[in-house]
Amino acid sequence: xxxxxxxxxEGVYKSFGENQVLKGIDLIVEPHEVVCLIGAxxxxxxxxxxxxxxxxxxxxxxxxVEGEDITSKGVDANRIRRRIGIVYQSFxxxxxxxxxxxxxxxxREALKTDRAEAERNARALLERFGLLEKxxxxxxxxxxxxxxxxxxxxxxxxxxxxxxxxxxxxxLDPELVAEVLAxxxxxxxxxxxxxxxxxxxxxxxxxxxxxxxxxxGQILEExxxxxxxxxxxxxxxxxxxxxxxxxxxx
Amino acid sequence: MLVSSASxxxxxxxIAVVVVxxxxxxxxxxxxxxxxxxxxxxxxxxxxxxxxxAFLLNVKIFTVSEVFILILALxxxxxxxxxxxxxxxxxxxxxxxxxxxxxxPLILVLYMIGFGVPGLDLGFISYLPDVTYxxxxxxxxxxxxxxxxxxxGIESVHESQNAAARSLGLSRWQSLRFVVLPQAIRxxxxxxxxxxxxxxxxxxxxxxxxxxxxxxxxxxYSASEFNYASYVVAALLFVLITIPLAxxxxxxxxxDKRRREAGALA
Numbered sequence: 001x002x003x004x005x006x007x008x009x010e011g012v013y014k015s016f017g018e019n020q021v022l023k024g025i026d027l028i029v030e031p032h033e034v035v036c037l038i039g040a041x042x043x044x045x046x047x048x049x050x051x052x053x054x055x056x057x058x059x060x061x062x063x064x065v066e067g068e069d070i071t072s073k074g075v076d077a078n079r080i081r082r083r084i085g086i087v088y089q090s091f092x093x094x095x096x097x098x099x100x101x102x103x104x105x106x107x108r109e110a111l112k113t114d115r116a117e118a119e120r121n122a123r124a125l126l127e128r129f130g131l132l133e134k135x136x137x138x139x140x141x142x143x144x145x146x147x148x149x150x151x152x153x154x155x156x157x158x159x160x161x162x163x164x165x166x167x168x169x170x171x172l173d174p175e176l177v178a179e180v181l182a183x184x185x186x187x188x189x190x191x192x193x194x195x196x197x198x199x200x201x202x203x204x205x206x207x208x209x210x211x212x213x214x215x216x217g218q219i220l221e222e223x224x225x226x227x228x229x230x231x232x233x234x235x236x237x238x239x240x241x242x243x244x245x246x247x248x249x250x
Numbered sequence: 251m252l253v254s255s256a257s258x259x260x261x262x263x264x265i266a267v268v269v270v271x272x273x274x275x276x277x278x279x280x281x282x283x284x285x286x287x288x289x290x291x292x293x294x295x296x297x298x299x300x301x302x303x304a305f306l307l308n309v310k311i312f313t314v315s316e317v318f319i320l321i322l323a324l325x326x327x328x329x330x331x332x333x334x335x336x337x338x339x340x341x342x343x344x345x346x347x348x349x350x351x352x353x354x355p356l357i358l359v360l361y362m363i364g365f366g367v368p369g370l371d372l373g374f375i376s377y378l379p380d381v382t383y384x385x386x387x388x389x390x391x392x393x394x395x396x397x398x399x400x401x402x403g404i405e406s407v408h409e410s411q412n413a414a415a416r417s418l419g420l421s422r423w424q425s426l427r428f429v430v431l432p433q434a435i436r437x438x439x440x441x442x443x444x445x446x447x448x449x450x451x452x453x454x455x456x457x458x459x460x461x462x463x464x465x466x467x468x469x470x471y472s473a474s475e476f477n478y479a480s481y482v483v484a485a486l487l488f489v490l491i492t493i494p495l496a497x498x499x500x501x502x503x504x505x506d507k508r509r510r511e512a513g514a515l516a
Binding site: 085090111158 | 411415418428436
Protein backbone atom coordinates (compact mmCIF):
# COMPACT_ATOMS: atom_id res chain seq x y z
CA UNK A 1 0.00 0.00 0.00
CA UNK A 2 2.89 2.32 0.72
CA UNK A 3 4.00 2.59 -2.90
CA UNK A 4 0.83 4.60 -3.57
CA UNK A 5 0.61 8.24 -2.70
CA UNK A 6 -1.73 8.96 0.21
CA UNK A 7 -3.75 11.17 -2.06
CA UNK A 8 -3.67 11.90 -5.76
CA UNK A 9 -5.81 14.41 -7.60
CA GLU A 10 -5.81 14.45 -11.39
CA GLY A 11 -7.52 17.15 -13.43
CA VAL A 12 -10.28 17.75 -10.87
CA TYR A 13 -13.02 20.10 -12.02
CA LYS A 14 -15.98 21.20 -9.95
CA SER A 15 -18.56 23.87 -10.53
CA PHE A 16 -21.67 24.98 -8.71
CA GLY A 17 -24.03 26.01 -11.49
CA GLU A 18 -22.27 28.68 -13.52
CA ASN A 19 -19.57 29.13 -10.93
CA GLN A 20 -16.42 27.13 -11.73
CA VAL A 21 -14.74 26.57 -8.39
CA LEU A 22 -12.06 24.03 -9.27
CA LYS A 23 -10.45 24.21 -12.70
CA GLY A 24 -8.13 21.28 -13.18
CA ILE A 25 -6.46 20.55 -9.86
CA ASP A 26 -3.47 18.21 -9.93
CA LEU A 27 -2.00 17.37 -6.56
CA ILE A 28 -0.10 14.56 -4.89
CA VAL A 29 0.21 14.09 -1.15
CA GLU A 30 2.74 11.43 -0.11
CA PRO A 31 2.31 9.40 3.09
CA HIS A 32 3.39 11.39 6.18
CA GLU A 33 3.47 14.58 4.19
CA VAL A 34 1.84 17.80 5.41
CA VAL A 35 0.55 19.96 2.58
CA CYS A 36 -0.93 23.39 3.21
CA LEU A 37 -3.33 25.06 0.81
CA ILE A 38 -3.19 28.83 0.93
CA GLY A 39 -5.07 31.41 -1.07
CA ALA A 40 -7.82 33.98 -0.78
CA UNK A 41 -11.32 33.08 0.35
CA UNK A 42 -13.22 31.62 -2.58
CA UNK A 43 -10.09 30.28 -4.26
CA UNK A 44 -11.40 26.71 -3.93
CA UNK A 45 -9.51 25.40 -0.88
CA UNK A 46 -12.57 24.23 1.02
CA UNK A 47 -14.26 22.80 -2.06
CA UNK A 48 -11.12 20.80 -2.79
CA UNK A 49 -11.21 19.27 0.70
CA UNK A 50 -14.94 18.60 0.44
CA UNK A 51 -14.40 16.76 -2.85
CA UNK A 52 -11.71 14.56 -1.29
CA UNK A 53 -14.10 13.69 1.51
CA UNK A 54 -16.87 12.98 -1.04
CA UNK A 55 -19.10 15.63 0.49
CA UNK A 56 -19.12 17.09 -3.02
CA UNK A 57 -18.94 15.10 -6.24
CA UNK A 58 -16.34 16.15 -8.79
CA UNK A 59 -17.53 17.02 -12.31
CA UNK A 60 -14.49 15.42 -13.92
CA UNK A 61 -11.04 14.19 -13.00
CA UNK A 62 -9.93 11.53 -10.56
CA UNK A 63 -9.27 11.44 -6.83
CA UNK A 64 -7.23 8.44 -5.74
CA VAL A 65 -6.74 7.59 -2.07
CA GLU A 66 -4.00 5.04 -1.35
CA GLY A 67 -4.34 3.66 -4.84
CA GLU A 68 -8.13 3.45 -4.82
CA ASP A 69 -10.07 5.67 -7.19
CA ILE A 70 -12.75 7.16 -4.95
CA THR A 71 -14.41 9.06 -7.79
CA SER A 72 -15.28 5.92 -9.76
CA LYS A 73 -18.87 4.81 -9.83
CA GLY A 74 -20.15 2.44 -7.17
CA VAL A 75 -17.46 3.24 -4.62
CA ASP A 76 -18.69 2.92 -1.02
CA ALA A 77 -18.47 6.51 0.17
CA ASN A 78 -18.97 5.57 3.82
CA ARG A 79 -15.99 3.22 3.74
CA ILE A 80 -13.78 5.88 2.12
CA ARG A 81 -14.82 8.53 4.62
CA ARG A 82 -13.83 6.31 7.53
CA ARG A 83 -10.23 6.43 6.30
CA ILE A 84 -10.26 10.21 5.89
CA GLY A 85 -10.76 12.50 8.86
CA ILE A 86 -12.05 15.98 8.25
CA VAL A 87 -12.29 18.88 10.68
CA TYR A 88 -14.31 21.95 9.82
CA GLN A 89 -14.02 25.61 10.64
CA SER A 90 -17.21 25.50 12.71
CA PHE A 91 -16.36 22.40 14.86
CA UNK A 92 -19.78 20.80 14.25
CA UNK A 93 -19.74 18.79 17.45
CA UNK A 94 -23.02 17.05 18.24
CA UNK A 95 -24.58 19.35 20.87
CA UNK A 96 -26.83 16.67 22.40
CA UNK A 97 -23.97 14.33 23.25
CA UNK A 98 -21.20 14.47 25.80
CA UNK A 99 -17.63 14.87 24.61
CA UNK A 100 -17.01 11.16 25.13
CA UNK A 101 -20.11 10.16 23.16
CA UNK A 102 -19.19 12.60 20.37
CA UNK A 103 -15.90 10.76 20.02
CA UNK A 104 -17.15 7.18 20.40
CA UNK A 105 -20.25 7.45 18.19
CA UNK A 106 -18.57 6.82 14.84
CA UNK A 107 -16.17 4.08 16.03
CA ARG A 108 -19.05 2.26 17.68
CA GLU A 109 -21.62 2.62 14.92
CA ALA A 110 -19.50 2.71 11.77
CA LEU A 111 -16.62 0.44 12.83
CA LYS A 112 -18.67 -1.66 15.29
CA THR A 113 -15.98 -1.27 17.94
CA ASP A 114 -17.37 -2.42 21.27
CA ARG A 115 -18.21 0.25 23.78
CA ALA A 116 -15.49 -0.42 26.34
CA GLU A 117 -12.75 -0.37 23.73
CA ALA A 118 -14.12 2.73 21.96
CA GLU A 119 -14.25 4.58 25.28
CA ARG A 120 -10.76 3.43 26.23
CA ASN A 121 -9.39 4.75 22.94
CA ALA A 122 -11.34 7.99 23.28
CA ARG A 123 -10.04 8.60 26.81
CA ALA A 124 -6.49 7.91 25.71
CA LEU A 125 -6.82 10.52 22.95
CA LEU A 126 -8.49 13.03 25.29
CA GLU A 127 -5.72 12.54 27.83
CA ARG A 128 -3.06 13.14 25.20
CA PHE A 129 -4.62 16.46 24.24
CA GLY A 130 -5.34 17.57 27.80
CA LEU A 131 -9.09 17.17 27.56
CA LEU A 132 -9.73 14.16 29.75
CA GLU A 133 -11.52 16.12 32.47
CA LYS A 134 -13.98 17.36 29.83
CA UNK A 135 -15.16 13.88 28.82
CA UNK A 136 -18.60 14.21 30.43
CA UNK A 137 -19.24 17.82 29.45
CA UNK A 138 -21.58 18.88 26.69
CA UNK A 139 -20.01 20.89 23.84
CA UNK A 140 -21.70 24.18 24.80
CA UNK A 141 -19.80 24.14 28.09
CA UNK A 142 -16.44 24.19 26.27
CA UNK A 143 -14.47 27.09 24.83
CA UNK A 144 -14.08 27.31 21.06
CA UNK A 145 -10.53 26.04 21.28
CA UNK A 146 -11.59 23.07 23.39
CA UNK A 147 -14.45 22.31 21.02
CA UNK A 148 -12.13 22.34 18.05
CA UNK A 149 -9.65 20.07 19.82
CA UNK A 150 -12.50 17.67 20.61
CA UNK A 151 -13.48 17.78 16.93
CA UNK A 152 -9.92 16.81 16.01
CA UNK A 153 -9.95 13.99 18.57
CA UNK A 154 -13.30 12.84 17.19
CA UNK A 155 -11.79 12.57 13.71
CA UNK A 156 -8.67 10.83 15.07
CA UNK A 157 -10.76 8.24 16.88
CA UNK A 158 -11.57 6.71 13.49
CA UNK A 159 -7.81 6.16 13.02
CA UNK A 160 -7.77 7.96 9.67
CA UNK A 161 -4.92 7.56 7.21
CA UNK A 162 -5.36 11.11 6.04
CA UNK A 163 -6.60 14.23 7.83
CA UNK A 164 -8.23 17.15 6.07
CA UNK A 165 -8.34 20.39 8.04
CA UNK A 166 -10.54 23.13 6.68
CA UNK A 167 -9.66 26.53 8.20
CA UNK A 168 -9.83 24.98 11.64
CA UNK A 169 -8.75 28.15 13.47
CA UNK A 170 -10.75 30.70 11.49
CA UNK A 171 -13.73 30.71 13.85
CA LEU A 172 -11.60 30.97 17.00
CA ASP A 173 -10.73 33.95 19.14
CA PRO A 174 -7.06 34.80 18.59
CA GLU A 175 -5.99 33.63 22.05
CA LEU A 176 -7.47 30.17 21.40
CA VAL A 177 -5.72 29.60 18.08
CA ALA A 178 -2.43 28.47 19.59
CA GLU A 179 -3.83 25.49 21.50
CA VAL A 180 -5.41 24.11 18.33
CA LEU A 181 -2.32 24.69 16.23
CA ALA A 182 -0.26 22.90 18.88
CA UNK A 183 -2.43 19.82 18.47
CA UNK A 184 -1.96 19.87 14.71
CA UNK A 185 1.80 20.28 15.10
CA UNK A 186 1.90 17.26 17.34
CA UNK A 187 0.02 15.24 14.73
CA UNK A 188 2.51 16.37 12.09
CA UNK A 189 5.43 15.25 14.26
CA UNK A 190 3.84 11.85 14.60
CA UNK A 191 3.74 11.52 10.85
CA UNK A 192 0.02 12.03 10.20
CA UNK A 193 -0.63 12.75 6.55
CA UNK A 194 -2.47 16.03 6.36
CA UNK A 195 -3.96 18.36 3.80
CA UNK A 196 -4.62 21.70 5.47
CA UNK A 197 -6.48 24.71 4.17
CA UNK A 198 -5.38 27.67 6.24
CA UNK A 199 -5.09 31.42 6.58
CA UNK A 200 -2.42 31.08 9.26
CA UNK A 201 0.65 31.73 7.13
CA UNK A 202 3.11 31.56 10.02
CA UNK A 203 1.69 28.18 10.94
CA UNK A 204 1.83 26.97 7.33
CA UNK A 205 5.47 28.02 7.12
CA UNK A 206 6.31 26.11 10.31
CA UNK A 207 4.42 22.94 9.69
CA UNK A 208 4.11 22.34 5.96
CA UNK A 209 6.37 20.12 3.92
CA UNK A 210 4.85 21.76 0.90
CA UNK A 211 2.65 24.79 0.29
CA UNK A 212 0.21 25.15 -2.60
CA UNK A 213 -1.09 28.55 -3.60
CA UNK A 214 -4.61 28.39 -5.00
CA UNK A 215 -6.20 31.09 -7.04
CA UNK A 216 -9.50 30.90 -8.88
CA GLY A 217 -9.66 27.12 -8.72
CA GLN A 218 -6.13 26.40 -9.88
CA ILE A 219 -2.87 25.64 -8.11
CA LEU A 220 -0.74 28.51 -9.40
CA GLU A 221 2.37 27.62 -7.50
CA GLU A 222 3.61 24.97 -5.12
CA UNK A 223 6.82 24.23 -3.33
CA UNK A 224 8.54 24.05 0.04
CA UNK A 225 7.37 26.78 2.41
CA UNK A 226 10.76 28.47 2.67
CA UNK A 227 10.69 29.11 -1.07
CA UNK A 228 6.98 30.02 -1.42
CA UNK A 229 7.09 32.47 1.47
CA UNK A 230 10.44 34.07 0.65
CA UNK A 231 10.82 33.83 -3.12
CA UNK A 232 7.45 33.20 -4.76
CA UNK A 233 7.73 32.94 -8.53
CA UNK A 234 4.22 33.77 -9.62
CA UNK A 235 3.22 37.44 -9.51
CA UNK A 236 -0.21 36.52 -8.09
CA UNK A 237 1.45 34.64 -5.22
CA UNK A 238 3.66 37.65 -4.52
CA UNK A 239 0.63 39.92 -4.55
CA UNK A 240 -1.31 37.64 -2.17
CA UNK A 241 1.59 37.28 0.26
CA UNK A 242 2.24 41.01 0.03
CA UNK A 243 -1.28 41.71 1.21
CA UNK A 244 -0.90 39.19 4.03
CA UNK A 245 2.34 40.85 5.20
CA UNK A 246 0.69 44.26 4.97
CA UNK A 247 -2.10 42.99 7.20
CA UNK A 248 0.55 41.84 9.69
CA UNK A 249 -0.40 38.17 9.37
CA UNK A 250 3.04 36.85 8.44
CA MET B 251 -48.50 42.11 41.23
CA LEU B 252 -51.02 44.42 42.87
CA VAL B 253 -52.28 45.68 39.53
CA SER B 254 -52.58 42.19 38.10
CA SER B 255 -54.49 40.95 41.19
CA ALA B 256 -56.84 43.92 41.09
CA SER B 257 -57.47 43.53 37.39
CA UNK B 258 -58.09 39.79 37.80
CA UNK B 259 -60.60 40.35 40.62
CA UNK B 260 -62.42 43.04 38.66
CA UNK B 261 -62.55 40.90 35.52
CA UNK B 262 -64.13 37.91 37.25
CA UNK B 263 -66.42 40.15 39.31
CA UNK B 264 -67.90 41.60 36.13
CA ILE B 265 -68.50 38.14 34.68
CA ALA B 266 -70.08 36.94 37.95
CA VAL B 267 -72.38 39.96 38.08
CA VAL B 268 -73.49 39.44 34.48
CA VAL B 269 -74.19 35.74 35.05
CA VAL B 270 -75.88 36.12 38.44
CA UNK B 271 -78.12 39.03 37.46
CA UNK B 272 -79.05 37.78 34.01
CA UNK B 273 -82.83 37.24 33.71
CA UNK B 274 -82.46 33.48 33.20
CA UNK B 275 -79.79 33.09 35.87
CA UNK B 276 -81.91 30.88 38.16
CA UNK B 277 -82.86 28.50 35.38
CA UNK B 278 -79.26 28.20 34.20
CA UNK B 279 -78.06 27.50 37.73
CA UNK B 280 -80.57 24.66 38.02
CA UNK B 281 -80.01 23.24 34.50
CA UNK B 282 -76.21 23.41 34.48
CA UNK B 283 -74.96 23.56 38.05
CA UNK B 284 -77.43 21.65 40.18
CA UNK B 285 -75.20 19.80 42.69
CA UNK B 286 -77.32 16.65 42.69
CA UNK B 287 -77.33 16.43 38.89
CA UNK B 288 -73.61 17.15 38.76
CA UNK B 289 -73.00 14.28 41.13
CA UNK B 290 -75.45 11.83 39.57
CA UNK B 291 -74.18 12.37 36.05
CA UNK B 292 -70.62 11.98 37.30
CA UNK B 293 -71.24 8.57 38.90
CA UNK B 294 -74.18 7.41 36.76
CA UNK B 295 -77.72 6.66 37.91
CA UNK B 296 -81.01 5.11 36.84
CA UNK B 297 -79.63 3.38 33.78
CA UNK B 298 -77.63 6.42 32.68
CA UNK B 299 -73.93 5.72 32.11
CA UNK B 300 -71.47 7.43 34.44
CA UNK B 301 -69.68 10.32 32.69
CA UNK B 302 -66.57 9.59 34.71
CA UNK B 303 -66.63 5.92 33.68
CA ALA B 304 -67.16 6.92 30.07
CA PHE B 305 -64.28 9.37 30.33
CA LEU B 306 -61.94 6.45 30.96
CA LEU B 307 -62.68 5.44 27.38
CA ASN B 308 -61.49 8.89 26.22
CA VAL B 309 -58.29 8.38 28.17
CA LYS B 310 -57.80 4.95 26.60
CA ILE B 311 -58.50 6.23 23.09
CA PHE B 312 -56.10 9.11 23.66
CA THR B 313 -53.31 6.95 25.04
CA VAL B 314 -53.47 4.28 22.37
CA SER B 315 -53.82 6.81 19.54
CA GLU B 316 -50.89 8.86 20.80
CA VAL B 317 -48.50 5.91 20.66
CA PHE B 318 -49.46 5.06 17.06
CA ILE B 319 -49.42 8.73 16.01
CA LEU B 320 -45.89 9.26 17.32
CA ILE B 321 -44.66 6.26 15.34
CA LEU B 322 -46.61 6.71 12.09
CA ALA B 323 -45.91 10.46 11.92
CA LEU B 324 -42.19 9.90 12.39
CA UNK B 325 -42.17 7.34 9.57
CA UNK B 326 -44.00 9.78 7.27
CA UNK B 327 -41.66 12.66 8.14
CA UNK B 328 -38.57 10.53 7.57
CA UNK B 329 -39.87 9.09 4.29
CA UNK B 330 -40.63 12.59 3.07
CA UNK B 331 -37.00 13.54 3.65
CA UNK B 332 -35.30 10.61 1.86
CA UNK B 333 -33.40 12.03 -1.11
CA UNK B 334 -32.82 10.36 -4.47
CA UNK B 335 -34.97 9.66 -7.52
CA UNK B 336 -35.59 6.02 -6.54
CA UNK B 337 -37.59 7.17 -3.53
CA UNK B 338 -39.73 9.62 -5.45
CA UNK B 339 -42.91 7.47 -5.23
CA UNK B 340 -42.45 7.14 -1.45
CA UNK B 341 -42.04 10.88 -1.05
CA UNK B 342 -45.09 11.38 -3.24
CA UNK B 343 -47.18 9.11 -1.03
CA UNK B 344 -45.99 10.92 2.10
CA UNK B 345 -46.84 14.33 0.64
CA UNK B 346 -50.24 13.16 -0.62
CA UNK B 347 -50.99 11.65 2.78
CA UNK B 348 -50.28 14.81 4.74
CA UNK B 349 -52.16 16.96 2.23
CA UNK B 350 -55.20 14.68 2.31
CA UNK B 351 -55.54 14.10 6.04
CA UNK B 352 -54.76 17.64 7.07
CA UNK B 353 -57.42 18.83 4.67
CA UNK B 354 -60.35 16.54 5.50
CA PRO B 355 -62.30 17.32 8.71
CA LEU B 356 -61.87 14.65 11.37
CA ILE B 357 -65.59 14.00 11.60
CA LEU B 358 -65.75 13.09 7.89
CA VAL B 359 -62.78 10.76 8.25
CA LEU B 360 -64.60 9.13 11.17
CA TYR B 361 -67.69 8.56 9.04
CA MET B 362 -65.71 7.22 6.10
CA ILE B 363 -63.58 4.84 8.16
CA GLY B 364 -66.25 3.93 10.70
CA PHE B 365 -69.02 3.23 8.21
CA GLY B 366 -66.99 2.61 5.04
CA VAL B 367 -64.56 -0.06 6.23
CA PRO B 368 -67.26 -2.27 7.81
CA GLY B 369 -69.22 -1.90 4.56
CA LEU B 370 -66.37 -3.39 2.56
CA ASP B 371 -66.95 -6.79 4.21
CA LEU B 372 -63.21 -7.57 4.35
CA GLY B 373 -63.16 -10.37 6.89
CA PHE B 374 -62.12 -9.33 10.41
CA ILE B 375 -61.04 -5.86 9.24
CA SER B 376 -64.69 -5.04 8.71
CA TYR B 377 -65.82 -6.42 12.06
CA LEU B 378 -63.66 -4.49 14.52
CA PRO B 379 -65.24 -2.67 17.49
CA ASP B 380 -66.48 0.86 16.71
CA VAL B 381 -63.93 2.41 18.99
CA THR B 382 -61.12 0.82 16.94
CA TYR B 383 -62.30 2.63 13.81
CA UNK B 384 -62.35 5.77 15.93
CA UNK B 385 -58.74 5.25 16.98
CA UNK B 386 -57.73 4.52 13.36
CA UNK B 387 -59.35 7.78 12.22
CA UNK B 388 -57.65 9.82 14.94
CA UNK B 389 -54.30 8.22 14.10
CA UNK B 390 -54.73 8.93 10.38
CA UNK B 391 -55.65 12.60 10.86
CA UNK B 392 -53.29 13.49 13.69
CA UNK B 393 -50.32 11.70 12.11
CA UNK B 394 -50.56 14.11 9.20
CA UNK B 395 -50.22 17.09 11.56
CA UNK B 396 -47.56 15.54 13.74
CA UNK B 397 -45.53 14.47 10.68
CA UNK B 398 -45.30 18.13 9.70
CA UNK B 399 -44.17 19.03 13.20
CA UNK B 400 -41.43 16.40 13.02
CA UNK B 401 -40.44 17.60 9.57
CA UNK B 402 -40.07 21.18 10.78
CA GLY B 403 -37.84 19.83 13.55
CA ILE B 404 -35.70 17.79 11.17
CA GLU B 405 -35.24 20.77 8.88
CA SER B 406 -34.28 22.99 11.80
CA VAL B 407 -31.17 20.87 12.44
CA HIS B 408 -28.36 22.51 10.51
CA GLU B 409 -27.04 20.58 7.52
CA SER B 410 -23.52 20.84 8.96
CA GLN B 411 -24.55 18.36 11.66
CA ASN B 412 -25.43 15.79 9.02
CA ALA B 413 -22.24 16.63 7.10
CA ALA B 414 -20.14 16.09 10.25
CA ALA B 415 -21.79 12.73 10.88
CA ARG B 416 -21.38 11.59 7.29
CA SER B 417 -17.73 12.72 7.21
CA LEU B 418 -17.06 10.42 10.14
CA GLY B 419 -18.22 7.51 8.01
CA LEU B 420 -21.71 7.14 9.44
CA SER B 421 -24.36 6.09 6.94
CA ARG B 422 -27.30 8.31 6.03
CA TRP B 423 -29.53 6.28 8.33
CA GLN B 424 -27.04 6.33 11.22
CA SER B 425 -26.67 10.07 10.88
CA LEU B 426 -30.43 10.49 10.97
CA ARG B 427 -30.86 8.18 13.91
CA PHE B 428 -28.04 9.33 16.18
CA VAL B 429 -27.44 12.93 15.18
CA VAL B 430 -30.39 14.57 13.39
CA LEU B 431 -33.51 13.00 14.93
CA PRO B 432 -32.51 13.31 18.60
CA GLN B 433 -31.94 17.05 18.12
CA ALA B 434 -35.05 17.46 15.96
CA ILE B 435 -37.38 15.70 18.39
CA ARG B 436 -36.06 17.65 21.37
CA UNK B 437 -36.91 20.87 19.59
CA UNK B 438 -40.47 19.88 18.65
CA UNK B 439 -41.63 18.50 22.00
CA UNK B 440 -43.62 21.67 22.90
CA UNK B 441 -45.56 21.79 19.59
CA UNK B 442 -46.07 18.00 19.81
CA UNK B 443 -47.64 18.34 23.26
CA UNK B 444 -49.81 21.12 21.91
CA UNK B 445 -51.14 18.76 19.24
CA UNK B 446 -51.83 16.19 21.92
CA UNK B 447 -53.94 18.62 23.89
CA UNK B 448 -56.02 18.93 20.73
CA UNK B 449 -56.12 15.15 20.41
CA UNK B 450 -57.44 14.75 23.98
CA UNK B 451 -60.43 16.88 23.13
CA UNK B 452 -61.05 15.32 19.75
CA UNK B 453 -61.46 11.88 21.33
CA UNK B 454 -65.04 13.10 22.03
CA UNK B 455 -65.77 12.94 18.29
CA UNK B 456 -65.33 9.17 18.30
CA UNK B 457 -68.85 9.05 19.79
CA UNK B 458 -70.33 9.60 16.31
CA UNK B 459 -69.51 5.93 15.63
CA UNK B 460 -71.56 4.84 18.65
CA UNK B 461 -68.89 4.55 21.35
CA UNK B 462 -70.10 5.85 24.69
CA UNK B 463 -67.33 8.18 25.77
CA UNK B 464 -67.71 11.15 28.12
CA UNK B 465 -69.47 13.58 25.77
CA UNK B 466 -71.88 10.89 24.60
CA UNK B 467 -72.59 9.76 28.18
CA UNK B 468 -73.30 13.37 29.08
CA UNK B 469 -75.71 13.61 26.15
CA UNK B 470 -77.53 10.45 27.25
CA TYR B 471 -77.88 11.84 30.78
CA SER B 472 -79.21 15.19 29.63
CA ALA B 473 -81.68 13.55 27.25
CA SER B 474 -83.21 11.40 29.97
CA GLU B 475 -83.04 13.85 32.91
CA PHE B 476 -83.62 17.12 31.02
CA ASN B 477 -80.60 18.59 32.73
CA TYR B 478 -77.29 19.80 31.30
CA ALA B 479 -75.12 19.34 34.40
CA SER B 480 -73.67 16.26 32.72
CA TYR B 481 -72.11 18.47 30.03
CA VAL B 482 -70.45 20.61 32.69
CA VAL B 483 -69.08 17.46 34.29
CA ALA B 484 -67.70 16.19 30.98
CA ALA B 485 -66.17 19.61 30.21
CA LEU B 486 -64.52 19.75 33.65
CA LEU B 487 -63.04 16.27 33.18
CA PHE B 488 -61.50 17.30 29.86
CA VAL B 489 -60.11 20.48 31.38
CA LEU B 490 -58.75 18.60 34.38
CA ILE B 491 -56.68 16.30 32.20
CA THR B 492 -55.61 19.05 29.79
CA ILE B 493 -54.31 21.56 32.33
CA PRO B 494 -51.40 19.45 33.61
CA LEU B 495 -50.29 18.77 30.03
CA ALA B 496 -50.59 22.47 29.15
CA UNK B 497 -48.53 23.52 32.20
CA UNK B 498 -45.96 20.84 31.39
CA UNK B 499 -45.71 22.20 27.83
CA UNK B 500 -45.20 25.73 29.19
CA UNK B 501 -42.41 24.51 31.41
CA UNK B 502 -40.65 22.80 28.52
CA UNK B 503 -40.93 25.93 26.39
CA UNK B 504 -39.52 28.05 29.23
CA UNK B 505 -36.67 25.59 29.71
CA ASP B 506 -35.84 25.65 25.99
CA LYS B 507 -35.84 29.43 26.05
CA ARG B 508 -33.47 29.48 29.02
CA ARG B 509 -31.18 27.05 27.23
CA ARG B 510 -31.16 29.07 24.05
CA GLU B 511 -30.30 32.21 25.97
CA ALA B 512 -27.57 30.40 27.87
CA GLY B 513 -26.25 29.06 24.58
CA ALA B 514 -26.19 32.55 23.07
CA LEU B 515 -24.03 33.79 25.93
CA ALA B 516 -21.48 30.97 25.68
